[in-house]
Amino acid sequence: MTDATTSSAASSSARAAILSRLRAAGGGGPLPPLDVTVLERRQWPARERMERLRKGMEAVHTEFLEATPGNWTAVARAFCDREGLKNLLYGPGSEAGARLAADWAADRGAGQGAGGTQLMPYDRPVEAFKDELFNGVDAGFTGTVGGVAETGGLLLMPDAAEPRLMSLVPPIHLALLRASTIQDSFWSAVKALGWGRRLPPNALMISGPSKTADIEQTLAYGVHGPKRLIVILVDDLELA
Amino acid sequence: MHAELEVHFRDSAAKALLDPQLRANFRRAMDGLMAKRKAQFPDPADLQDLRDLSTAIRSRSLLNLPDLLEQFEANCTKNGIRVHWAETCEEANELILGILQSKGAKTLVKGKSMVSEEMHLNAFLEQHGIEALESDLGEYIIQLDGETPSHIIMPAIHKNKDQIARQFSQKIKDAKYTEDVDELTAMARKVLRQKFLDADAGLSGVNFAVAETGTLCLVENEGNGRMSTHVPPLHIAVMGLEKVVARLEDVAPLYAILTRSATGQAVSTYFNLITGPRGTGEKDGPQDVHLVILDNGRSRIYADPQLRATLRCIRCGACMNHCPVYTRVGGHAYEAVYPGPIGKILTPQMEGVGVRHDLIHGSSLCGACGEVCPVEIPIPEILVRLRREATHTDAGSQVAGKGTGRTRTEDWAWRLWAGLLKRPRLYRLAAWFATRFGKALPAGAPLIQNWTRTRTKPVPARRSLQERMRSEAQSGGTRHD
Ligand code: SF4
Numbered sequence: 001m002t003d004a005t006t007s008s009a010a011s012s013s014a015r016a017a018i019l020s021r022l023r024a025a026g027g028g029g030p031l032p033p034l035d036v037t038v039l040e041r042r043q044w045p046a047r048e049r050m051e052r053l054r055k056g057m058e059a060v061h062t063e064f065l066e067a068t069p070g071n072w073t074a075v076a077r078a079f080c081d082r083e084g085l086k087n088l089l090y091g092p093g094s095e096a097g098a099r100l101a102a103d104w105a106a107d108r109g110a111g112q113g114a115g116g117t118q119l120m121p122y123d124r125p126v127e128a129f130k131d132e133l134f135n136g137v138d139a140g141f142t143g144t145v146g147g148v149a150e151t152g153g154l155l156l157m158p159d160a161a162e163p164r165l166m167s168l169v170p171p172i173h174l175a176l177l178r179a180s181t182i183q184d185s186f187w188s189a190v191k192a193l194g195w196g197r198r199l200p201p202n203a204l205m206i207s208g209p210s211k212t213a214d215i216e217q218t219l220a221y222g223v224h225g226p227k228r229l230i231v232i233l234v235d236d237l238e239l240a
Numbered sequence: 241m242h243a244e245l246e247v248h249f250r251d252s253a254a255k256a257l258l259d260p261q262l263r264a265n266f267r268r269a270m271d272g273l274m275a276k277r278k279a280q281f282p283d284p285a286d287l288q289d290l291r292d293l294s295t296a297i298r299s300r301s302l303l304n305l306p307d308l309l310e311q312f313e314a315n316c317t318k319n320g321i322r323v324h325w326a327e328t329c330e331e332a333n334e335l336i337l338g339i340l341q342s343k344g345a346k347t348l349v350k351g352k353s354m355v356s357e358e359m360h361l362n363a364f365l366e367q368h369g370i371e372a373l374e375s376d377l378g379e380y381i382i383q384l385d386g387e388t389p390s391h392i393i394m395p396a397i398h399k400n401k402d403q404i405a406r407q408f409s410q411k412i413k414d415a416k417y418t419e420d421v422d423e424l425t426a427m428a429r430k431v432l433r434q435k436f437l438d439a440d441a442g443l444s445g446v447n448f449a450v451a452e453t454g455t456l457c458l459v460e461n462e463g464n465g466r467m468s469t470h471v472p473p474l475h476i477a478v479m480g481l482e483k484v485v486a487r488l489e490d491v492a493p494l495y496a497i498l499t500r501s502a503t504g505q506a507v508s509t510y511f512n513l514i515t516g517p518r519g520t521g522e523k524d525g526p527q528d529v530h531l532v533i534l535d536n537g538r539s540r541i542y543a544d545p546q547l548r549a550t551l552r553c554i555r556c557g558a559c560m561n562h563c564p565v566y567t568r569v570g571g572h573a574y575e576a577v578y579p580g581p582i583g584k585i586l587t588p589q590m591e592g593v594g595v596r597h598d599l600i601h602g603s604s605l606c607g608a609c610g611e612v613c614p615v616e617i618p619i620p621e622i623l624v625r626l627r628r629e630a631t632h633t634d635a636g637s638q639v640a641g642k643g644t645g646r647t648r649t650e651d652w653a654w655r656l657w658a659g660l661l662k663r664p665r666l667y668r669l670a671a672w673f674a675t676r677f678g679k680a681l682p683a684g685a686p687l688i689q690n691w692t693r694t695r696t697k698p699v700p701a702r703r704s705l706q707e708r709m710r711s712e713a714q715s716g717g718t719r720h721d
Pocket of ligand 1: 552553554555556557558559560582609612613614615616617
């Protein structure tokens with residue numbers, strides 16, 4: 001442990017020296033004003049927000065499934081069946097996850113969708129099933145806390161109920177988005193969600209499946225993260 | 241004073257110009273990037289408003305830098321992120337080694353980080369028996385060949401598909417030869433996913449550091465950044481001390497202009513906000529998050545009111561994409577971690593204006609870089625300022641290596657010139673000789689050949705202006721006052 005102790009002593013003397021040099025240089029001068037009208041201009045009515053988001057995300061290969069507040073769990077199941085997914089990772093403790101599981105179980109009880117895609121709960125620390133997560137999961141299902149109309153994008157706040165890797169490791173990411181939660185821009189979303197005041201250990205925006213253009217500027221999808229991003233877009237605008 | 245200066249850029253640029261493959265690769269890539277950026281900014285007034293706002297945000301961050309850094313550190317600490325400070329790259333490397341060793345980590349997967357390139361971290365860790373693997377596809381490609389990035393955003397831009405196909409088939413186990421980009425990408429995916437799964441630690445850079453929340457923002461398309469920061473049990477982030485911004489809402493316009501300027505994307509695939517290690521009840525994410533804040537000359541740059549603008553940079557790479565020099569010679573010719581216009585002002589300020597005077601002069605001052613820079617860094621003006629700094633020792637200047645770019649020949653020439661100007665008679669005599677015999681000087685004469693190598697030799701007028709004026713006055717000709 002000698003290394004760690006010496007480095008921490010070195011670090012605090014570096015800190016003192018750096019900060020005192022910066023202070024000696026002096027701030028000086030009034031702060032230039034921030035004119036945010038360029039950001040405020042980016043506003044659309046609710047329905048247009050939904051269309052803009054969809055257009056923006058489809059341009060980067062995101063796929064959309066249209067749903068209603070009443071049928072989205074069935075829409076999700078139909079997709080999984082159609083794709084022949086072996087399993088779907090979900091968070092049993094999250095609102096969307098619990099609803100998905102309850103509806104699927106009820107359908108099964110009613111004799112629909114027997115067999116097919118198995119729901120797989122993410123209910124233990126990742127260390128307990130890291131290999132399986134990387135090699136044995138077909139898709140992950142998560143909710144979202146909102147969307148961004150200007151550029152297209154989903155806002156996620158992973159937590160204990162819906163862990164971080166669900167939207168990253170499985171080759172397909174299935175995300176639930178309610179149209180009423182779509183904000184104008186990332187800027188307005190940060191303000192609306194109060195992210196500047198408090199943030200969980202991880203929050204993120206996702207606009208499409210993982211991609212790269214590192215080989216000759218040619219786009220290739222699914223480089224490290226999901227190869228496909230499927231948004232279940234719930235149209236709840238009339239209700240909101 | 242330097243008797244002789246090392247010249248890297250002129251020689252390596254000359255060599256690069258003779259490589260048609262390299263030139264074609266860059267030309268194609270830069271043309272594509274410029275067109276894509278342009279398409280993202282259809283309205284010039286809107287772009288200017290966004291640039292003004294971004295510039296103001298970065299300027300405010302710098303004006304408040306020490307306070308913001310302290311606020312940022314306090315919030316990170318509260319969030320459970322361990323913050324370390326390093327004055328030099330050596331210190332930063334030692335810090336990271338110490339953290340890795342204290343956890344018994346043997347393998348490190350890396351997301352893209354230019355600061356870690358600045359530190360030459362990979363080589364350092366390798367010396368200490370720790371495998372550091374680049375996971376950004378471009379970085380992975382160049383690491384396979386032991387190369388350095390040729391662009392700050394697209395590190396493997398100097399290579400074309402055939403070159404990468406050949407390289408993969410030789411260097412990746414069981415790989416077959418293919419020029420299909422999807423297949424090549426899939427090969428890298430397979431190798432790297434296993435590495436993410438097995439790695440003891442992950443390392444990333446930081447695009448923006450938010451003071452009010454203690455948050456590290458990462459911008460990426462591939463997902464390797466998220467893999468490196470969320471899968472291994474330990475995450476180490478490195479950042480230059482200038483990266484801090486006051487509020488999260490200030491990051492929104494910077495992010496908007498960053499991706500559009502860099503790759504012509506309205507938005508990146510992922511915008512990842514990291515505000516702490518695995519929280520209570522969380523089932524994944526690293527148990528430990530460490531952050532190393534690096535100075536490496538930045539506080540000295542900060543001390544100069546004009547040069548401070550250098551630190552506004554958000555590393556979008558637009559200045560290199562639009563640079564006529566960079567486009568022709570590529571990134572490696574600069575022999576510096578940061579190539580292109582930003583590198584031309586940053587490297588000499590970090591390493592000394594004398595030793596890297598080649599970079600300061602390797603510019604036509606066309607102004608394209610300053611025109612596209614999203615945070616309006618006056619790169620051409622700074623280049624001119626550094627040219628002066630390289631040969632002068634102005635009092636009050638803190639520029640690294642000021643005055644050390646002055647050569648003996650240059651010094652001697654200036655002295656001669658000053659001596660002549662102080663002695664009118666001698667000056668007239670010299671002028672008389674120059675006008676009568678200047679033409680006879682061979683173009684290949686020492687000193688003169690530096691000019692004539694790429695230009696025609698100027699022919700002096702037959703008579704000096706003074707002589708002409710005098711004779712016209714005597715002959716009662718046109719007055720010139
Ligand atoms: S100097 Fe400006 S254009 Fe160049 S990388 Fe930095 S922010 Fe981008």
